[in-house]
Amino acid sequence: MKPNIKMCTKNLDFYYNKFQALYNISLDFHECKATALIGPSGCGKSTYLKCLNRMNDLIPKTKVIGEVKLNNEIIYDSSLDVVSLRRKVGMVFQKPNPFPKTIFENVAYGPKINGLKNKAKLTEIVEKSLKQAAIWDEVKDRLNQNALELSGGQQQRLCIARALAVNPEVLLMDEPASALDPIATQKIEELIEKLKSKLTIIIVTHNMQQASRVSDRTAFFYMGKLIEVNDTDTLFTNPALKQTEDYITGRFG
Amino acid sequence: MDVKEKILIIVFYGASILSAAITLIILGFMVVLSFPIFSEGLFFNILTKPWSPDQGLFGLGPIIVGTLCIALLALIISFPVSLGCSFFVGILNPKGLGRHFKKFVELMTAIPTVIYGFVGIFLLVPLVREIFLKGSGLCILSASIMLAILISPTMILFFVQSFKTVPQNYLNAVDALGGNIAQKFFYVILPNTRKGIMTGIILSFGRAVGDTLIALMISGNSVAFPGSVLDSARTLTAQIALLIAADFESIEFKTLFVCGICLYIITSSGVLMARYSTKKKRHHI
Numbered sequence: 001m002k003p004n005i006k007m008c009t010k011n012l013d014f015y016y017n018k019f020q021a022l023y024n025i026s027l028d029f030h031e032c033k034a035t036a037l038i039g040p041s042g043c044g045k046s047t048y049l050k051c052l053n054r055m056n057d058l059i060p061k062t063k064v065i066g067e068v069k070l071n072n073e074i075i076y077d078s079s080l081d082v083v084s085l086r087r088k089v090g091m092v093f094q095k096p097n098p099f100p101k102t103i104f105e106n107v108a109y110g111p112k113i114n115g116l117k118n119k120a121k122l123t124e125i126v127e128k129s130l131k132q133a134a135i136w137d138e139v140k141d142r143l144n145q146n147a148l149e150l151s152g153g154q155q156q157r158l159c160i161a162r163a164l165a166v167n168p169e170v171l172l173m174d175e176p177a178s179a180l181d182p183i184a185t186q187k188i189e190e191l192i193e194k195l196k197s198k199l200t201i202i203i204v205t206h207n208m209q210q211a212s213r214v215s216d217r218t219a220f221f222y223m224g225k226l227i228e229v230n231d232t233d234t235l236f237t238n239p240a241l242k243q244t245e246d247y248i249t250g251r252f253g
Numbered sequence: 254m255d256v257k258e259k260i261l262i263i264v265f266y267g268a269s270i271l272s273a274a275i276t277l278i279i280l281g282f283m284v285v286l287s288f289p290i291f292s293e294g295l296f297f298n299i300l301t302k303p304w305s306p307d308q309g310l311f312g313l314g315p316i317i318v319g320t321l322c323i324a325l326l327a328l329i330i331s332f333p334v335s336l337g338c339s340f341f342v343g344i345l346n347p348k349g350l351g352r353h354f355k356k357f358v359e360l361m362t363a364i365p366t367v368i369y370g371f372v373g374i375f376l377l378v379p380l381v382r383e384i385f386l387k388g389s390g391l392c393i394l395s396a397s398i399m400l401a402i403l404i405s406p407t408m409i410l411f412f413v414q415s416f417k418t419v420p421q422n423y424l425n426a427v428d429a430l431g432g433n434i435a436q437k438f439f440y441v442i443l444p445n446t447r448k449g450i451m452t453g454i455i456l457s458f459g460r461a462v463g464d465t466l467i468a469l470m471i472s473g474n475s476v477a478f479p480g481s482v483l484d485s486a487r488t489l490t491a492q493i494a495l496l497i498a499a500d501f502e503s504i505e506f507k508t509l510f511v512c513g514i515c516l517y518i519i520t521s522s523g524v525l526m527a528r529y530s531t532k533k534k535r536h537h538i
């Protein structure tokens with residue numbers, strides 16, 4: 001059975017001013033699967049991820065060439081509404097970044113800026129999102145507490161809940177567990193496993209074990225180029241290229 | 254710790270103690286010099302009676318009210334304008350036009366007040382007179398508008414500076430959730446810069462209360478409780494400037510020190526109030 005392509009890029013080049021950070025990247029993301037992006041530091045993983053929700057637009061003097069499609073529609077189109085794109089393609093950052101507001105307000109923020117005012121509906125969404133992010137039991141009695149008083153791992157799951165609250169179709173995660181301890185990391189990984197049933201996940205990670213645990217497909221980047229992409233099992237057990245093998249076995253990078 | 258280091262520490266300690274002491278010494282000086290007024294039981298007269306030296310009445314009430322009216326109105330006019338400008342300069346367009354605008358605003362802080370006074374007299378006062386068709390145009394409104402222009406650069410620069418302190422993290426989070434720039438401003442930047450904004454307001458308020466020349470030139474200087482913003486009024490600073498030449502022994506002259514104390518109290522309570530309000534709210538932001 002052919003997988004459904006949720007998102008894809010075709011011949012994508014990206015420039016910071018004159019510096020070319022991405023070269024000719026063509027990659028498909030299958031619906032309701034997790035794809036891991038791996039590669040040494042500075043190879044362009046974060047840059048690539050930010051092309052997918054147009055966060056790079058905010059950096060001056062950047063240039064995108066090539067195609068990025070979501071549900072088969074080009075997203076770098078002047079007629080496209082960036083706001084609705086970012087609602088469909090949520091993002092979780094490396095460092096947990098909850099707003100210095102209450103837990104409730106953090107999760108309710110997205111729906112609120114999309115115009116939802118109904119308090120009962122908001123409460124319902126907040127509860128649902130916190131449950132989805134597997135943090136509900138830990139915070140249900142203190143929704144009005146400042147989010148910064150949570151632990152790092154809890155903050156990260158709160159940020160995931162915040163991203164989920166607007167019902168995204170794709171979730172981009174840039175090293176979501178790199179600032180967390182093993183137990184918090186495990187929780188995030190379990191969460192990703194669970195979320196996959198409903199949405200498409202693209203996760204950047206430096207941790208090979210993590211990539212092999214959580215992802216269905218893995219893409220290896222090197223110096224701004226996509227070197228190899230395959231099913232995670234195949235890529236890790238039987239990489240096609242020597243370069244990939246060297247990296248995943250820890251011989252360089 | 255070697256000798257050099259010790260000397261440095263003593264110098265710095267000394268400097269900070271000295272500057273703290275000076276403010277207290279000034280207050281003490283004014284209290285001492287206005288003591289005759291307090292001891293002669295004139296204190297309550299000073300707060301309640303009108304100002305009429307010929308009849309032996311030295312009430313400062315109208316002047317205190319005039320000062321507060323002019324300064325507060327200036328703040329009310331200046332705050333929204335400054336907030337808007339700083340939004341433009343700091344967030345909407347920090348690289349392009351906004352940068353030039355900011356340079357211009359920085360330049361504005363260097364213009365001597367007397368120039369603002371001139372502009373006020375020759376441009377603003379006639380305009381106010383024509384628009385409202387009432388009085389000479391030398392009134393609270395004119396003075397407040399001019400003061401608002403005087404203090405807005407301080408506010409704008411302060412606001413812009415504090416916008417820069419908002420962590421990029423938070424801004425990224427808003428963008429990733431599809432928030433637009435206005436939502437970013439109102440939901441994240443403003444709540445996170447409440448303290449900086451408060452400080453900007455206090456400094457500007459202090460400047461508005463403390464400025465002498467604009468009020469002296471434009472507010473009309475009449476000594477009666479103002480009934481509307483189109484009435485003329487006198488500020489404490491203008492009062493001091495107008496009476497400083499009077500002879501030293503008169504009660505009139507001694508009331509100047511009371512004026513000084515009032516100014517002192519008004520500006521310090523502004524600072525204290527703002528401190529208190531930011532402290533209480535810090536929990537939320």
Ligand SMILES: Nc1ncnc2c1ncn2[C@@H]1O[C@H](COP(=O)(O)OP(=O)(O)OP(=O)(O)O)[C@@H](O)[C@H]1O
Pocket residue numbers: 016019021040041042043044045046047048059
């Ligand atoms: N804002 C920027 N301006 C200019 N160059 C940038 C910018 N951000 C990243 N780069 C450059 O683009 C290249 C790719 O950076 P990117 O952050 O995408 O790497 P990465 O794979 O995410 O690395 P890491 O694993 O360390 O996070 C790097 O050479 C980096 O120096």
Ligand SMILES: [Mg+2]
Pocket residue numbers: 045046047174
């Ligand atoms: Mg990165």
